[in-house]
Amino acid sequence: MNSKRRDAQRLLSSERPGQSSKKSRLPSSPPSSPFPSSRLKDLSGAESLGRPSPSLPTWMRLYFYGMHGITLDVLLSSAQRFVHTSDLKMLGFSSPYLGVVHSLAHFALEKLYLQKRNFQGRPLVFHLVLYPSVYVGLQTLVSRLVAGPASGSSLLTVLLHYLLALYDSQLFLKRFLRLQCHCPERGGGGGGGHSPPAERSSPPQGLPDSLRFVFYGMHGFLDEIFFTAVFNLVEKSDRTLLGHTSLWSFFMYGSCSFVVEKLYFYLHHRLGWPTWRRLPIYIVFIYTWELTWGLALRHYGACSWDYSHYPLNFMGLITLMYLPGWILLSYYQDVLSNVLLRVHCAKSKSSKTLFTNAKSRTA
Incomplete structure (x- = not known):
């Protein structure tokens, strides 16, 4: 009996090193993760690189x-x-x-x-x-x-x-x-707070300056149509929501927003100024720009606005009554600038590729 027990102990001791070596050769199991492996693979590809959508x-x-x-x-x-009418106001x-x-x-x-x-x-x-x-x-x-x-x-x-x-x-x-939009990367900072010194750099280039000028000019039409339509609804109970603007507003808003965008790039991306420090500079420039354009257009009889009947006005061309609206538009200007930075025009795109991308988009 004792000899049998000794033989059994020898067999067990001879098998244990082999088992331990097998275990050492097996790959260690990864720690449990709440994300599936396919999701991790996706994040290592296009999403993590922030590639543009079609x-x-x-x-x-x-x-x-x-x-x-x-x-x-x-x-x-x-x-x-x-x-x-041959009216130079061009309403x-x-x-x-x-x-x-x-x-x-x-x-x-x-x-x-x-x-x-x-x-x-x-x-x-x-x-x-x-x-x-x-x-x-x-x-x-x-x-x-x-x-x-x-x-x-x-x-x-x-x-x-x-x-x-x-x-x-x-x-x-x-x-x-042909326009494409870059997907924002995860963890990207917003435009309202301080940027760490290491992250302050020149902003990425989106659309060309000429196209951004055209966009801001068209958006000026949109702003004035909505503002005058709502104003007519409140003041005159005009439910048709018919708004008006001037052809000169295209150049006024296009140039003003273009300069404010450059200020945003410098004050936010270079100096790291938060929104509350940038807004006063925007407002001062907007009022100066409106007054300058108003004086020039009034000289030729082409000025389409007159604030003489409003309180807190200066020469009937600017008024502090519109200060809340200018503050909102100034903040929205930063939002538009960030959006346009992610939009770019494809350098070369054949019609076949264009329709392939369009088909995948509409699917």
């Missing part, structure tokens, strides 16, 4: 389409009014209602434009017949919804809409759908 988000395209539609309303109504009209309608209508036209790939053998049919016909039909429907069923479409109006359809398909959408 196109602009839907909300951004709708925003641009509404602003673009209001800009066309202002340009056309301003030109029509100038032909009849133009639109409304928030029209902004929403233009946004939705142009989104539908975008879907039609993306069907261009089905007419590769017949491009003239698409560009000269199909797309203009749908465009003219939508614009006629929008006009009747706004002005009422009694409003007719003259031959000149139809011809104008046809030319705008050619501009829309051959220039606007062709360029606009």
